[in-house]
Amino acid sequence: MKLKTIGFDADDTLWQNETFFRITQDRFAELLADYTEKAHLMDRLLAAEKRNIGHYGFGIKGFMLSMIETAIDVTDRRVPASVIAEILAAGQEMLSHPIHLLPHAQRAVEALADTHRIVLITKGDLLDQERKLAQSGLGDLFHGVEIVSDKTPAVYARAFARHGAGAESAMMVGNSMKSDVVPAIAAGAFGTYVPHGLTWELEHAEAPSDHPRFHEITDLSQLPGLVDRLGA
Known part of the structure; x- marks a missing residue:
């Protein structure tokens, strides 16, 4: 698919x-x-x-x-x-700290917004996450925003059904193996890991390296190419 x-x-x-x-x-x-x-x-x-x-x-x-x-x-x-x-x-x-976008973030989101439905799926405090999204300058590029209390396979299944054709035709991209990759794959989506130099200890998990839907990229500059290879 x-x-x-x-x-x-x-x-x-x-x-x-x-x-x-x-x-x-x-x-x-x-x-x-x-x-x-x-x-x-x-x-x-x-x-x-x-x-x-x-x-x-x-x-x-x-x-x-x-x-x-x-x-x-x-x-x-x-x-x-x-x-x-x-x-x-x-x-x-x-x-109240200003937002600092990571390298390649804006270009990756802009590139994929032209060809796919893109959704922000984040957990945390509602007001703080809304503030950061507004300050990021990326808000208008997303077709949907989900601010959730936790990230589970069921949460991903509902989000990708609400904003697309289901998890099977979706990919989740993030820096947390525990929250962004493992549960998204369990829901049936692709899970793409983008390492960050600092990760909270409670977000660590073993990589599902042998799973066919698991991918890892060095940074977001590689994401559009990965999506193209998997099929647009």
């Missing part, structure tokens, strides 16, 4: 995201340097994020709350109010 729909992840596929989380984590470690070592703090923060995904979902707001929880935990509830204020300020700064 010919490819008809191309789904794009947003964060760290089209624009920078994890970089700002790492900068904030460094700032967080500095604030709590008198209480614990950075490595231990990062382990506790990751554990808190993992526990809290079901409560807060993905995104900056949940990250802020997990930092506050971790700060309370590692200080035995003695964290100064000034530190909490700094954590909130760091999160608010993340929520």
Whole structure:
């Protein structure tokens, strides 16, 4: 079946995201340097994020709350109010940070928008993702936008049915093996992995290297060529 729909992840596929989380984590470690070592703090923060995904979902707001929880935990509830204020300020700064498109993102989206239905499928906080899409300058190129709480095979099946002819004639493109590639392939679509230098630990998964619908490209400049080879 010919490819008809191309789904794009947003964060760290089209624009920078994890970089700002790492900068904030460094700032967080500095604030709590008198209480614990950075490595231990990062382990506790990751554990808190993992526990809290079901409560807060993905995104900056949940990250802020997990930092506050971790700060309370590692200080035995003695964290100064000034530190909490700094954590909130760091999160608010993340929520207002300008968008930086990744290399080749705009050209790839523009090229494929001329020949296919393209859909943005991203998870995270609704308001933040809408803000980033609006600032990216790419919004008018997408035929559909799906901001979801998580990415599962069922979510991909519904999205590709809503915006195309189903998963069998669709491809999902993203930097997360766990969220963008594996569940899209499970839904019946192609899954194309675009590595990013920084990936959140909870987004790691084993590559389905032997699956005929799995592909990996170095960057988005290679995507139009891959789509052409698979059949327009």
